[in-house]
Amino acid sequence: MIIDKLHEIVDKKGPVCVGLDTAIEYLPESFLKKYNYIDHALYRFNERIIDATFDIAGCYKVQIAYYEALGTLGLEVYKNTLKYIREKGGIVIGDIKRGDIAATASMYAKAHFTGDFECDFVTLNPYMGLDSIEPYLKYVESGEKGIFALVRTSNKGAKDIQYIDSNGEKVYEIVGDKINQLGKKYVGSCGYSAIGGVVGCTHRDEAMEIRKRLGSTYFLIPGYGAQGGTAEDVALYMKNGNGGVVNSSRGILLAYKNQEGRENDFELCAREEVLRIREELNKALGGKENEHKLWTAYSA
Amino acid sequence: MIIDKLHEIVDKKGPVCVGLDTAIEYLPESFLKKYNYIDHALYRFNERIIDATFDIAGCYKVQIAYYEALGTLGLEVYKNTLKYIREKGGIVIGDIKRGDIAATASMYAKAHFTGDFECDFVTLNPYMGLDSIEPYLKYVESGEKGIFALVRTSNKGAKDIQYIDSNGEKVYEIVGDKINQLGKKYVGSCGYSAIGGVVGCTHRDEAMEIRKRLGSTYFLIPGYGAQGGTAEDVALYMKNGNGGVVNSSRGILLAYKNQEGRENDFELCAREEVLRIREELNKALGGKENEHKLWTAYSA
Numbered sequence: 001m002i003i004d005k006l007h008e009i010v011d012k013k014g015p016v017c018v019g020l021d022t023a024i025e026y027l028p029e030s031f032l033k034k035y036n037y038i039d040h041a042l043y044r045f046n047e048r049i050i051d052a053t054f055d056i057a058g059c060y061k062v063q064i065a066y067y068e069a070l071g072t073l074g075l076e077v078y079k080n081t082l083k084y085i086r087e088k089g090g091i092v093i094g095d096i097k098r099g100d101i102a103a104t105a106s107m108y109a110k111a112h113f114t115g116d117f118e119c120d121f122v123t124l125n126p127y128m129g130l131d132s133i134e135p136y137l138k139y140v141e142s143g144e145k146g147i148f149a150l151v152r153t154s155n156k157g158a159k160d161i162q163y164i165d166s167n168g169e170k171v172y173e174i175v176g177d178k179i180n181q182l183g184k185k186y187v188g189s190c191g192y193s194a195i196g197g198v199v200g201c202t203h204r205d206e207a208m209e210i211r212k213r214l215g216s217t218y219f220l221i222p223g224y225g226a227q228g229g230t231a232e233d234v235a236l237y238m239k240n241g242n243g244g245v246v247n248s249s250r251g252i253l254l255a256y257k258n259q260e261g262r263e264n265d266f267e268l269c270a271r272e273e274v275l276r277i278r279e280e281l282n283k284a285l286g287g288k289e290n291e292h293k294l295w296t297a298y299s300a
Numbered sequence: 301m302i303i304d305k306l307h308e309i310v311d312k313k314g315p316v317c318v319g320l321d322t323a324i325e326y327l328p329e330s331f332l333k334k335y336n337y338i339d340h341a342l343y344r345f346n347e348r349i350i351d352a353t354f355d356i357a358g359c360y361k362v363q364i365a366y367y368e369a370l371g372t373l374g375l376e377v378y379k380n381t382l383k384y385i386r387e388k389g390g391i392v393i394g395d396i397k398r399g400d401i402a403a404t405a406s407m408y409a410k411a412h413f414t415g416d417f418e419c420d421f422v423t424l425n426p427y428m429g430l431d432s433i434e435p436y437l438k439y440v441e442s443g444e445k446g447i448f449a450l451v452r453t454s455n456k457g458a459k460d461i462q463y464i465d466s467n468g469e470k471v472y473e474i475v476g477d478k479i480n481q482l483g484k485k486y487v488g489s490c491g492y493s494a495i496g497g498v499v500g501c502t503h504r505d506e507a508m509e510i511r512k513r514l515g516s517t518y519f520l521i522p523g524y525g526a527q528g529g530t531a532e533d534v535a536l537y538m539k540n541g542n543g544g545v546v547n548s549s550r551g552i553l554l555a556y557k558n559q560e561g562r563e564n565d566f567e568l569c570a571r572e573e574v575l576r577i578r579e580e581l582n583k584a585l586g587g588k589e590n591e592h593k594l595w596t597a598y599s600a
Contacts, residue, residue, distance in 0.1 A: 129457020157429020
């Protein structure tokens with residue numbers, strides 16, 4: 001099952017999910033200048049980031065909006081980026097957050113689990129209900145695909161709907177329970193389900209509560225660094241170090257901006273940032289600093 | 301403002317929104333055979349439907365999932381379909397149901413309000429909160445663009461989240477109030493806001509309650525015919541005949557299947573179905589049957 005493959009890679013390489021939310025403005029000027037076509041530059045930038053982080057990234061998350069914004073040309077870059085990661089043997093999450101009724105959801109499932117935009121996991125928005133997730137399940141049943149459904153996000157507006165209280169339970173808790181329940185049929189040998197949940201990193205009390213409640217749900221934890229939440233908060237989601245993947249996008253892609261004169265080494269700066277996050281999480285999980293090179297060793 | 305333009309067209313042509321959720325399997329075999337490339341056939345099919353319904357359609361809704369399912373080639377058809385409608389002077393809703401946090405939402409707004417995929421209105425999913433809608437507002441403020449946010453859908457799974465009860469109020473009611481409130485800043489001279497709501501057609505008690513509650517919210521009412529709800533139920537959303545648009549997709553695109561030997565006239569069958577729906581709504585609104593050709597006359 002795909003969740004076992006992800007779990008195994010995270011065991012080896014650590015839980016950092018490299019977010020390829022690549023905006024053109026993120027590309028170093030000197031790099032951009034070398035290309036006549038923006039889409040070529042964008043793809044090549046991604047390729048270099050992937051190559052430089054492949055041995056230390058648990059997986060990749062590609063945010064489709066950044067490519068959609070460039071129209072059909074951008075979506076060619078999206079397609080080729082997914083393809084590159086998968087052909088290398090990596091795992092890629094299509095961050096699409098689609099959500100629609102059955103007939104339409106079938107089309108989205110076809111779009112993102114087969115053909116041009118095929119990826120290993122997709123993120124989904126459950127607002128329309130669990131039947132909006134159903135059309136994806138035949139792909140999950142095949143063992144080859146997985147899902148991360150939005151449960152609780154860490155943006156300010158999350159309170160508008162996700163925090164509505166119903167008899168002492170919050171909407172996101174009710175949603176989380178449903179996702180965890182739905183996922184029970186798809187639990188792999190690693191103990192986690194191919195139906196995971198997206199949970200933002202915020203307060204530690206909440207993180208502990210969510211982790212306890214959604215025992216077999218693997219987490220995609222976005223916005224590390226950018227959206228608040230410390231390594232200690234995130235560690236609570238991770239159980240023994242492998243209960244989810246922690247995504248950083250801008251922090252990794254723009255790491256070169258924090259170091260004067262390293263524009264041409266942008267991919268090495270990205271690599272260093274991944275290592276830094278991995279080390280930070282390792283420490284929060286109680287591991288020893290700089291003692292080991294691989295996550296396997298960290299959590300041993 | 302775009303909402304005034306839509307309102308005016310609906311006054312003239314009626315409230316039927318033609319849904320171009322065009323799956324390849326919907327194309328008559330004899331038609332499909334004429335083309336060497338599926339994308340050419342798909343686009344030409346849409347073009348003929350648009351031409352045959354243009355004088356009697358309030359607007360068009362194009363469901364992007366059906367095009368995404370065909371990868372980048374499909375998205376070329378999506379792009380060209382939007383372009384064709386807009387160049388003819390029609391209004392098109394991109395049914396994308398996107399929903400994401402600020403930086404990403406900005407990218408989606410750019411993707412669907414400018415460039416290749418530019419349309420007049422988009423549908424949005426508010427689960428992540430109102431700040432996920434904010435990046436679209438600068439386009440709304442320009443007067444040229446509008447939004448339909450999901451409020452209450454009519455699929456079975458809608459109960460999973462939208463019907464969660466919070467102190468006697470349902471989640472969809474709370475969401476509806478927030479959308480209506482947010483929209484107050486963008487009310488046009490027609491009395492409705494450029495921030496509309498998607499509400500499925502189901503029970504009449506609910507429809508009345510929603511219409512009363514969301515006074516300045518224009519509705520996109522999807523799934524007419526397919527997802528239940530009678531003309532009488534829909535009429536309650538419409539106030540005096542112009543408080544929303546009523547979408548039908550398969551019912552219109554596949555109308556030719558109900559009539560033996562009319563495969564080659566698929567666009568005329570579509571036209572007849574639009575007229576039939578318009579007449580059905582007209583009657584439900586208390587108008588006289590077959591008395592007038594245009595909606596203007598109907599509601600006079």
